[in-house]
Amino acid sequence: MINWNNLDTLKSFEELKNVNKIDLVKAMSGESGAERVKKYSVPMAAGLNYNYAAKEIDDSILSALDKLAKEAQLTEKFEALYNGEVINTGEKRMVLHQLTRGQLGDKVMADGVDKREFYINEQNRIADFANKVHSGEIANAKGEKFTTVVQIGIGGSDLGPRAMYLALENWAKKNGTFKMEAKFISNVDPDDASAVLNSVDVAHSIFILVSKSGTTLETLTNQSFVMDALKKAGLDPAKHMIAVTSETSPLAKSDDFIEAFYMDDYIGGRYSSTSGVGGAVLSLAFGPDVFARFLNGAAEEDKLSANADMMKNPAMLDALIGVYERNVLGYPSTAVLPYSQGLSRFPAHLQQLDMESNGKSVNRFAEPINYVTGPVIFGEPGTNGQHSFYQLLHQGTDVIPMQFIGFKNSQLANDVVIENSTSQKKLCANVAAQIVAFACGKNDENPNKNFKGGRPSSIIIGEELTPESLGALLAHFENKVMFQGFVWNVNSFDQEGVQLGKVLAKKVLAHETDGALAELSKLLEI
Numbered sequence: 001m002i003n004w005n006n007l008d009t010l011k012s013f014e015e016l017k018n019v020n021k022i023d024l025v026k027a028m029s030g031e032s033g034a035e036r037v038k039k040y041s042v043p044m045a046a047g048l049n050y051n052y053a054a055k056e057i058d059d060s061i062l063s064a065l066d067k068l069a070k071e072a073q074l075t076e077k078f079e080a081l082y083n084g085e086v087i088n089t090g091e092k093r094m095v096l097h098q099l100t101r102g103q104l105g106d107k108v109m110a111d112g113v114d115k116r117e118f119y120i121n122e123q124n125r126i127a128d129f130a131n132k133v134h135s136g137e138i139a140n141a142k143g144e145k146f147t148t149v150v151q152i153g154i155g156g157s158d159l160g161p162r163a164m165y166l167a168l169e170n171w172a173k174k175n176g177t178f179k180m181e182a183k184f185i186s187n188v189d190p191d192d193a194s195a196v197l198n199s200v201d202v203a204h205s206i207f208i209l210v211s212k213s214g215t216t217l218e219t220l221t222n223q224s225f226v227m228d229a230l231k232k233a234g235l236d237p238a239k240h241m242i243a244v245t246s247e248t249s250p251l252a253k254s255d256d257f258i259e260a261f262y263m264d265d266y267i268g269g270r271y272s273s274t275s276g277v278g279g280a281v282l283s284l285a286f287g288p289d290v291f292a293r294f295l296n297g298a299a300e301e302d303k304l305s306a307n308a309d310m311m312k313n314p315a316m317l318d319a320l321i322g323v324y325e326r327n328v329l330g331y332p333s334t335a336v337l338p339y340s341q342g343l344s345r346f347p348a349h350l351q352q353l354d355m356e357s358n359g360k361s362v363n364r365f366a367e368p369i370n371y372v373t374g375p376v377i378f379g380e381p382g383t384n385g386q387h388s389f390y391q392l393l394h395q396g397t398d399v400i401p402m403q404f405i406g407f408k409n410s411q412l413a414n415d416v417v418i419e420n421s422t423s424q425k426k427l428c429a430n431v432a433a434q435i436v437a438f439a440c441g442k443n444d445e446n447p448n449k450n451f452k453g454g455r456p457s458s459i460i461i462g463e464e465l466t467p468e469s470l471g472a473l474l475a476h477f478e479n480k481v482m483f484q485g486f487v488w489n490v491n492s493f494d495q496e497g498v499q500l501g502k503v504l505a506k507k508v509l510a511h512e513t514d515g516a517l518a519e520l521s522k523l524l525e526i
Contacts, residue, residue, distance in 0.1 A: 001075050006363055006489045007327065007420050008371050012067040016182035024056050025453040028439040044460065044476060045300035046468035050314040052458040054439045055321050056329065060190050065320040066310050068487070074316055075308040076481075077486045082306070084108035084115075088268075089364045090494035091244025094144045096264075097271035097478070101310065101471070102299035105308055110266065118264070119275070119394045123295075126261055126279050127288035129242070134179050134287070138258065141239055146206040149284040150183045150196060152226060153210030153277070154218045155498075156269020157244075157503045158186035159352050160474075161210075161278040163345040164294070165285055166472050170342060170411040172286045179315065182285040185226070188218040193225045202233050208280050212263055214249030217502065227256075243333030244276045268493050270353045271478060274298055274471070290467050300465075305479040315476050318403075318458065319483035326375055336379035336406040337392060339431040342465050346405075350477055357481045357492035364491040373488045383430050394438065396449055402438065405473070406431045407463045435459060 007013050027036060036053035044050055057065075069075075083085045087095045098104055100119045108115045132138040136145045151161060161182045172178040183200060185193045207226055211219045227237040228426040243260040245251040252260050261276045272278065274295055282291045307313040310320065325331045334354075336347040358374030380388060382404075393400055406428060415422040421429070434457075441453020460476070462469045485492030507513055508521050 002073055002080060004364060004489055005072075006369055006371075007064045007072075007323075007487055008369075010068065010071050012064065013327075016061075016064040016324065019257055021329075021497070022056050022058050022061070023454075024439050024456060025441060027058070028054055028453075029434065032250070033436070033440070042311065042317060044305060044314045045269060045472035046297045046462070046466070048460055048462040048469055048472050048476075050318060050458065050476075052317070052321060054435050054452075054457045054459075055325075056456045057321060057324070062311075065317075065487070066322060068323070069310050069316060069320055072487050074319075074483050074486050075306070078306060078482065079105060081450040081482070082108075082302075082480050084110070088491060088493035089490045090366075090496065091265070093493070094266045095268075095271075095493050096266035097268070097274060097363065098302050100274040101295040102269070102302060104302060107189050111264070115264075118262075120327070122261055122263075122276050123279055123288075123291075125259075126276060126283050127291075129259055129261075130179075130280075130283040130288050133284060138353045140203060141236060142203075144204060146180065146204055148181045148183060148205040149201045149208060149281055150185060150200065150205055150207045150226075151210060151281045152185045152219055152222050153208075154216065155352065156272050157210035157216075157219065157277055158184055159345070159349045160270065160273035161281050163343070163349040164273055164278055164282060164304075164470060164474070166345050167340075167465060168282070168286060168290065168294075168467060171464075171466060172290060174412050177286050177290050179219040179287055180285050182281055185222050188221050190225065193222050193229075197226065197229050202230055202240075203235060205240065205370065206258075206284070208244060208284075209241055209251065209257070210277055210280075211251065212246050212249065212265070213267070214245050214251040217505070234517075242280065244280050268495070270349075270356055271493075273349075273474060281495075286467075293467035294471040297466075297468035297473075298475040299471075300468075300477035301472040302479065305475070315479035316483050318476070318478045319487070321458070322375070322401070322480070323484055323487050326373075327371055329399075330372075331399055331401050332372075333376040333378065333398065333400045335385075335389075335400055335402045336377060336405075336436075337382055337385055337402055337431075338379070339382035339427055340405060340407055341381055342411055343405060345379045346473075347377070347381075350379070351377045353477060354481050356495045356498070358485050358488065358490060360488075360490040360492075363489045369489070371488070373490055374484070382434070383427065388428065390434070393455060395504075399455055402455070404431055404435065404457055404459035406459060407465050407469075408460050411465055449486055452517065 040053040041051045081095050082098050083106045084094050099116050103116050165182045183196045187197050209223050230237040238256050241257050243251045243257045263275050267275050305315045310316050336350050354377045364370050389524050410424045438455035441451035444450040
């Protein structure tokens with residue numbers, strides 16, 4: 001039997017708060033630090049490795065975290081999720097994004113169908129469509145091949161797919177799988193759509209409209225914007241657009257599209273990169289085989305996340321260390337710092353994934369909770385971030401835990417030697433140096449140049465950013481967020497916080513306002 005209890009009612013949490021804290025500066029200095037780097041490391045899928053040596057943990061804290069994992073029934077709750085129990089209590093829905101990349105447990109039936117078969121069928125339909133576009137069987141009105149794909153969507157329909165595309169763009173070009181350039185339109189600001197349309201040849205562009213409900217205001221507005229541009233160019237929009245939507249959406253059977261591919265209500269937007277939301281654009285851009293490899297990496301990481309042994313489950317371990325930092329050490333934020341230009345938009349995706357999922361102040365039963373939940377997530381790729389906000393990370397008044405991501409090899413492999421080392425070696429040297437600098441600090445008689453250290457971080461290390469390692473990386477963070485939601489007893493799969501602003505915006509546009517809303521509308525000349 002699974003018990004859904006608040007964190008502050010768990011005996012293991014009280015024990016965790018009383019475990020002696022460690023001195024990270026001392027722990028990471030000298031031979032002690034070297035031994036920690038060797039010891040505190042867990043293999044991930046696709047050749048990745050999670051190293052948490054520079055976190056404020058030791059064996060006693062890990063033992064207490066293991067007790068918390070067991071009392072909070074994290075393994076059992078994940079098993080219930082992938083076996084199709086109603087985990088999204090706010091919307092009374094199952095949570096099935098893992099099924100898009102593999103069957104972890106029992107057959108899951110919903111809406112009268114086997115959901116795994118449903119997702120595979122849609123992936124196959126997308127693959128067939130993409131292959132026909134690449135071969136020219138599906139072409140524009142003149143019979144010419146499409147050369148660019150443009151995704152129209154917002155939130156999870158943009159952030160995840162855009163981050164995944166950028167992550168694999170250079171890899172695909174090097175490996176000969178780059179098929180079509182992809183662009184993205186998300187913001188309802190007309191400057192966004194205009195800029196994208198001005199940068200592409202619309203006559204040779206195919207557009208993907210992504211909206212599960214078929215009613216998203218920003219997305220439908222941008223659809224109309226694009227359709228207008230196509231008409232002005234003398235083109236038939238219906239021969240340039242496809243839809244990714246639900247079968248019950250008004251978009252599903254519309255004559256405005258070449259084809260419609262389906263998703264369902266059991267996959268939240270921020271968890272949809274491995275569904276048709278990411279599948280259509282990535283398959284068109286890189287080919288269906290690359291998308292399949294991406295799914296395989298995610299599936300392998302999901303298998304590790306189902307392991308009941310915390311020390312062999314990197315997502316669970318990462319999640320519990322994060323809970324310790326948030327609820328015992330009191331750290332308010334987490335910085336995600338990928339030392340890979342391909343992952344330049346990955347922190348933006350994780351902002352939505354984490355903050356939309358666990359930014360909650362009531363539990364899964366809509367009861368107020370008395371402890372902090374999700375941290376503020378932010379980040380930029382290294383080394384850019386070093387010349388931006390690292391000053392605050394090193395010497396600011398808040399201690400902000402960091403999650404580094406690094407790869408031994410670059411994607412393009414056309415590096416040059418400058419001052420006895422390649423650019424990639426310099427990049428890797430920077431990330432290693434930053435981890436030690438944050439942890440150990442530096443004593444200086446001048447307070448302005450003194451670094452206290454004790455700033456915790458972890459790093460995920462891989463050989464190269466590939467489709468498989470990207471899939472594993474994505475699944476790791478999705479499962480980390482899930483496990484933290486279980487510990488905090490919140491529903492990580494609804495997002496009521498994004499709804500109120502939408503409702504009020506519609507009132508403004510309908511001129512149904514009063515008070516401050518009316519006056520602000522006047523200021524903006526609405």
